[in-house]
Amino acid sequence: MKETKKPLHRSQVPEEMKWNVAKIYADEKAWRQDFARVKDLTEGVAKYRGTLSRSPQDLLAFLQYQDELGLLADKVGLYASLRRDEDTADAHYQGMFQQVQGLAVEVGAALSFSLPEILAIDPKELATWLTNPKLSLYARYISEITRQREHIRNQAEEEILALSGEIAATSNDVFNMLNNADISFPEISLGDENITLTHGNYLLFMESEDKGARKQAFKAMMETYARQKNTLAALMASNIKKDIFYAKVRKYPSCLAGSLDDEEIPVLVYDRLIKEVRQHLPEYHRYLALKKQALGLDELHLYDVYAPVVNDVAKTYEYEEAKKIVAEALKPLGAEYGKILQKGLASGWVDVLENQGKRSGAYSSGAYGTAPYVLLNYQANLNSVFTLAHEMGHSMHSFYSWREQPYAYAYYRIFVAEVASTVNENLLVQYLLAKTDDPKMQLYLINHYLEEFRGTVFRQVMFAEFEKMTHERGEAGLPLSCDWLSETYYQLNCDYFGPDVVVDKEIAMEWARIPHFYRSFYVYKYATGFGAATALAKGILDRKPQAVEKYLSFLSGGSSADPITLLRKAGIDMTDKGAMEGAFAIFSCLLDKMEALLAVGTNK
Numbered sequence: 001m002k003e004t005k006k007p008l009h010r011s012q013v014p015e016e017m018k019w020n021v022a023k024i025y026a027d028e029k030a031w032r033q034d035f036a037r038v039k040d041l042t043e044g045v046a047k048y049r050g051t052l053s054r055s056p057q058d059l060l061a062f063l064q065y066q067d068e069l070g071l072l073a074d075k076v077g078l079y080a081s082l083r084r085d086e087d088t089a090d091a092h093y094q095g096m097f098q099q100v101q102g103l104a105v106e107v108g109a110a111l112s113f114s115l116p117e118i119l120a121i122d123p124k125e126l127a128t129w130l131t132n133p134k135l136s137l138y139a140r141y142i143s144e145i146t147r148q149r150e151h152i153r154n155q156a157e158e159e160i161l162a163l164s165g166e167i168a169a170t171s172n173d174v175f176n177m178l179n180n181a182d183i184s185f186p187e188i189s190l191g192d193e194n195i196t197l198t199h200g201n202y203l204l205f206m207e208s209e210d211k212g213a214r215k216q217a218f219k220a221m222m223e224t225y226a227r228q229k230n231t232l233a234a235l236m237a238s239n240i241k242k243d244i245f246y247a248k249v250r251k252y253p254s255c256l257a258g259s260l261d262d263e264e265i266p267v268l269v270y271d272r273l274i275k276e277v278r279q280h281l282p283e284y285h286r287y288l289a290l291k292k293q294a295l296g297l298d299e300l301h302l303y304d305v306y307a308p309v310v311n312d313v314a315k316t317y318e319y320e321e322a323k324k325i326v327a328e329a330l331k332p333l334g335a336e337y338g339k340i341l342q343k344g345l346a347s348g349w350v351d352v353l354e355n356q357g358k359r360s361g362a363y364s365s366g367a368y369g370t371a372p373y374v375l376l377n378y379q380a381n382l383n384s385v386f387t388l389a390h391e392m393g394h395s396m397h398s399f400y401s402w403r404e405q406p407y408a409y410a411y412y413r414i415f416v417a418e419v420a421s422t423v424n425e426n427l428l429v430q431y432l433l434a435k436t437d438d439p440k441m442q443l444y445l446i447n448h449y450l451e452e453f454r455g456t457v458f459r460q461v462m463f464a465e466f467e468k469m470t471h472e473r474g475e476a477g478l479p480l481s482c483d484w485l486s487e488t489y490y491q492l493n494c495d496y497f498g499p500d501v502v503v504d505k506e507i508a509m510e511w512a513r514i515p516h517f518y519r520s521f522y523v524y525k526y527a528t529g530f531g532a533a534t535a536l537a538k539g540i541l542d543r544k545p546q547a548v549e550k551y552l553s554f555l556s557g558g559s560s561a562d563p564i565t566l567l568r569k570a571g572i573d574m575t576d577k578g579a580m581e582g583a584f585a586i587f588s589c590l591l592d593k594m595e596a597l598l599a600v601g602t603n604k
Helices: 028-048 056-086 091-111 114-120 123-129 135-147 155-163 170-182 199-206 211-226 229-249 255-261 267-279 281-295 319-329 335-346 382-404 414-434 439-475 482-497 505-513 524-541 547-555 563-570 581-599
Strands: 003-005 187-190 193-196 363-365 373-375
Touching: 028 056, 028 091, 056 091, 056 114, 056 135, 056 363, 056 373, 091 155, 114 135, 114 155, 123 135, 155 229, 170 229, 187 211, 199 211, 211 229, 211 505, 229 255, 229 439, 229 482, 229 505, 255 267, 255 439, 267 281, 267 439, 267 524, 281 439, 281 482, 281 581, 319 335, 319 382, 319 414, 335 382, 363 382, 373 382, 382 414, 382 439, 382 547, 414 439, 414 524, 414 547, 414 563, 439 482, 439 524, 439 581, 482 505, 524 547, 524 581, 547 563
Parallel strands: 003 193
Antiparallel strands: 187 193, 363 373
């Protein structure tokens, strides 16, 4: 009789493995009081309508009121989203989150008059106003508004756009409910056990040394999505149509241009990234050919790509050990960084274990005035150790920005969001490599890092290219059918994986399970972040003068300058043609080392 293993119920998770949301609100009653307060503040916005151009004092009063409202709304929204993600099947917390979504739309609609009113102020007069010491705090905020003058509509239109927000979120909301709560995966046979496939354990199966288990999990995952293919295609098309609508209304030449303009990122950065990665595909193909050889396979299938090339290496890392490893690895960032990190890990920042209904994957979240919070689905393997380091990088970035910046500039832009997380991963792999002289462990770690590179650069840029193609097709007025999406995605896999990989037909449905496609033009930032982080981490480990100080200053920058400028101050220019070359050089160097280790039979 085979035993069936299922994820824990939320009530079975030890308290010390849960995040401490009571630090946000002691109970739901306190949350509802602040929810009501946000509603009151939202209604109070009306008294500022028509006043912003009267005097610098009136404009300042509004901006301070807007900060007060935004700060409280962020806190209310955070609590509801964390509660929902603990168990996405819990109808009560679903309801709370839906209330927050509705409230966010009300807040946006109430504030929508402000941008047109600020733009109506004579530019010369506005420049004079900004010499006011208190109002000068908002100089960058106002310059961002005036920079986007041609894309901001009149008051009535801005209000309509704000009110459309809840409707615009529908495709993402439906996908999340389908993906996290309603989709049911089959059981996988593994030895004497039947294990229910989940989002959290899928990667464990794909990393299994058992080829049969890998194949079972891969086919089961893709076939599950294929059974929902028409619904998922409709959701994808709906999300793209939403992007097209906003790009047209905001008068951008494309969805891509509109998305990147929000962070002042030139479109050339996106296009150049795809071009550079395609130019380096031969090195990626060399890695895959080497992996095929190392695994001793006649054919390398997509479900083999994650398989370990080293056998009989201890790969179990319990969470307590993971915390110690991460803390040691990040010591090059200084004593203060380490102290804050340790305190965060010990004081309820992290929700550790997978449970039934818990949101899949991992993330860092939070709000100004709260702690950063990290969601994990920890699986006691090296990948989860890297995930902990990665997400704590996000959280430390948030901590420093929130501590050093006023609310108006507290949140860093998404373009730089993956830099801090990937610096941590770079430091971790170098720490682990330095701690061992065992060739098998070295090979294991090198392969793990190359896998991180594969997933963060090559895979994410393939996603980015798919997003560009789907949006361009939608913008051309052509249908985004399930067949077209699948055929296009399949061909991209053929291009990126190259001649030494069998591109299994089931991969054509993988687009249907990628949550990031509902945050359009997000994933390319993983790759650019990796490129910047690689250079920064190298400078830190090489003890370049002021490298740590410049890096911590970058972490403290929030959105006080545009992302390109913040990175330039840290020593990285992402608009340069060679911005990613350092990362590719390290990939090639480690690939050479892997090849040398395999030549002497290290993986046997």
